[in-house]
Amino acid sequence: CIYSVGRNYLNGLLLKESEKYDNVQKFFNYKLIQTNLKNGSLTFTNTATRETVEVNADLIIGADGAFSAVRKEMMKQPLFNFSQEYIEHGYLELCIPPGSDDGFQMPPNYLHIWPRGQFMMIALPNQDCSWTVTLFMPFKNFKNINSEEVLIDFFEKYFPDSIPLIGKKKLIEDFFAGSPSPLVSVKVSKNRTVSENAAHAVVPFYGQGMNAGFEDCTLLDQLFKKHNDHLASILEEFSTMRWRDTFAISDLAMYNYIEMRDLVNRPSYKLRKALDDFLFWLMPDTWVPLYNSVTFTSMPYNQCVKNRTWQNKVLTVVILFVCLLVFLFLIYTRK
Structure with missing residues (x-):
């Protein structure tokens, strides 16, 4: 089966699990501002106190997201290939609240999809019996919805069954509370020390972004055992093995958006x-x-x-x- 897990909930589980290991240290509220890959030094600033701290490391793995500061420094090195692609569609999150009986308003064991050709809406269940609803659509379409009347007309035309589930008042509040967020895909070829979204940020349409990051960790763990902690051998094989798979899931995720919003009909x-x-x-x-x-x-x-x-x-x-x-x-x- 497929599990829908909230990011904050999962972060909490991982932090709690890490407490079992004495060799794992965690530092919160620090932002990386400078990296020197030649001598392995990193400079951080404490976002609360503005204090600057410099640390040195034998191995730096950049797992710092799609806009990785570590990767930015690595891009200055020769033979480092990197690509970034924004799609013309953004996303906006809405919410279906629990029903009057505090239960789910739709069958919860499914991913609900409203495919509409050039755009779509999906709904994923939450533990409190609400639904996280995500509208994926070209930015120009979002821009055209500039009033409450236009919004309701749009939903009555394309998603009429969702209106009683969300509620008109809540739909208007949620839609105009924020702005659509962009979707970016990142590819890094044969890198040695970036992983997860820093190396392969993908659009969310296959639900594999986090899984791909976990696969990075699993592969690295296997290679540490295989090469008896010899870092040069580990990183060389990791780089050689992994990049084709991350390219593949990036392309698959792009294609699956077309499939979900259009081809399924x-x-x-x-x-x-x-x-x-x-x-x-x-x-x-x-x-x-x-x-x-x-x-x-x-x-x-x-x-x-x-x-x-x-x-x-x-x-x-x-x-x-x-x-x-x-x-x-x-x-x-x-x-």
Whole structure:
């Protein structure tokens, strides 16, 4: 199954778990302002006291987000390849509150999606029986919704069933309380010491951003054991192994947005999904659909893409063969 977990809740769990390890130290309210990769020094400022602190490290791993300060310093080094791409769509979060009975207003064991071609809305359940609703849409569409009347007209046209769930008053309050946030994708090729969003920030449409970060940690842990803590060997193999997978999930996440907001409504998509599901049922060890392999297995992301490629080739050959048989049959019956 797929778990919907709040980021703050998960952060709390990880912080609590880290307390079990005496060799883990945590420092809060510090911002990295300068890095010297040659001598391993880092300069931080305390955001509360404005105090400046300099520390030295044998190994620096930049896991400091999509706008990584460590990566920014690494970009000054030769042969460091980096790309950043914003999509033309942003997102805005709304909320479906609990029902009058303090329960869920929709079946909670599902990801609810309203696909509308060029935009979409999704809803994920929370533990308090509310729903986090996210509207993904081109920025120009957000800009056009400039009054309460335009907003209600828009929702009555495209998401009419959501209005009684959210409530008109709450919809207006939530929508105009903030502004749409951008979505960015980051790719770093063959890096040695950046991980997670600093190395591979992805758009959220496959729900794999955090999982990809956890995979970084799992792989590093395996390599530490394999190479007996020899850092040069660990980082070299990590760099060689990981970048293709992070590129793959970045591209998959971009594509899945098109699938979620548009393709799911097309008969060709529904036919392909039914065929994938049937072949998976028939040959579960041989034919694993793309979504299943990405979401429910530990198969490397790049291998998931390769599997999809050969599956497409097989289906293309089968379809051409069937068409040929039909063509020959029609010719034969006309004689």
